[in-house]
Amino acid sequence: FCSPILLLNDDPFNKQGAHNIEAFGPVSTLMPYKDLGEAIELANMGKGSLVSTVATADERIATDYVMGAAAYHGRILILNEESAKESTGHGSPMPLLVHGGPGRAGGGEEMGGVRGVKHYLQRTAIQGHPTMITAVTGQYQKGAAYKEKAIHPFQQHFEDLEVGETLITAKHTVTEADIVNFANVSGDHFYAHVDETSLEGTIFERRVAHGYYLLSKAAGLFVDGRKGPVLLNYGIEDFRFTKPVYPGATIGVRFSCKEKIRQEKRDEEDIRKGIVKWMVDVYDETGETVAIGTILTMVRMRDQS
Incomplete structure (x- = not known):
């Protein structure tokens, strides 16, 4: 320990003490x-x-x-x-x-x-099949085996949902009317969606569906409209649009429970709930993924005691 000291090093490239001696205390050295x-x-x-x-x-x-x-x-x-x-x-x-x-x-x-x-943890990498890694870590890995149930995931309480549980939705064939209607509703008139004469020199072969339309339609396919334990949509993470979708393509959704995170009650009046992360894998008639990302829902717990 030492009192505040201000030092001067008039030749810091040759006098190297200030660089080599580490003083823990209020010590400063001026160097030109x-x-x-x-x-x-x-x-x-x-x-x-x-x-x-x-x-x-x-x-x-x-x-x-x-x-x-x-x-x-x-x-x-x-x-x-x-x-x-x-x-x-x-x-x-x-x-x-x-x-x-x-x-x-x-x-x-x-x-x-x-x-x-x-700094205090022993950390280990785990290698194996996605199904095994999902089981060990409690976080769903793409490619892991699906767990399908008769009951819709939005009708299950937080405790009842299983990581890896997957809803395979009905399918929808995208039309030009879908694209035009979405452009009008959203106000997104980007040329690739509405003007086929402007596509020369782009990666698109013809009018392409909006990425946000795919996300919106995916929600329409996987959401259960009945009142249930799901309280609200909590957000979206890391969404990617990986393949153009043209009119005539048929899309479906693989909707998988990816991770569950319990929340603490904020006060005595708060309900017991948790955040569920869902992998939204939108695919076309070839089985290839066209959009993928994560949505989060806030889900009520069955046990409120």
Whole structure:
């Protein structure tokens, strides 16, 4: 422990004590440099630091400094006139940020958020068939065996749903009228959906269905409209449209329970519930996936005690 000390190193490229001796305490050393390149070189001579700060209003300087110094610092704080007003300071990491440089400065990560817990965990990769990995991890993997039930998944409480449980929906043949109607309802008149004369030089062979139409139609195929334990749609994650769908294509949905996450009650008046992640795999008449992603629903628990 030591009291606040301000030191001057008038020749930091040759006098290397400031780079090699790590003082835990309020000790700062002023070091002169001629240009940004020298500043980066000096910052990197510490052999790995938790955090570095660059104070500048110049976006190019900030970018060049980060590109040059990032490999030697766990975190870089960029201060300008706007951010300085609410900055928590050079040494105050937020839990989700990486805070730990290479070498002696935390081995790349320090004890922030979930990363701090992982330092104490033995982590193991699991290799095997998707069905086995689904069973072991409790998270559905694409390609795993389906579990089909007679009851619709939206009519089941949180506890009764099984990871891997899958609804194979009815099918729908996409028409030009579907595409035109969706364009009119949504206001999405992107040329690939409404103007076949503009497709030269694109990847599309003819008028193509909206990706959002596919998502909307998929919901129409897998949703059960009756009142049940599903409380609301909680969100969408990682949706991809992987193959063009043209009029005449027939689509269906493989709707699989992907993961279940229990929620804590916010107060005594709150109901017991959880979030269910569903894999939405939209496929065409060839069996090939045309769109895939994850939706989340909030589902009531059967046991409210």
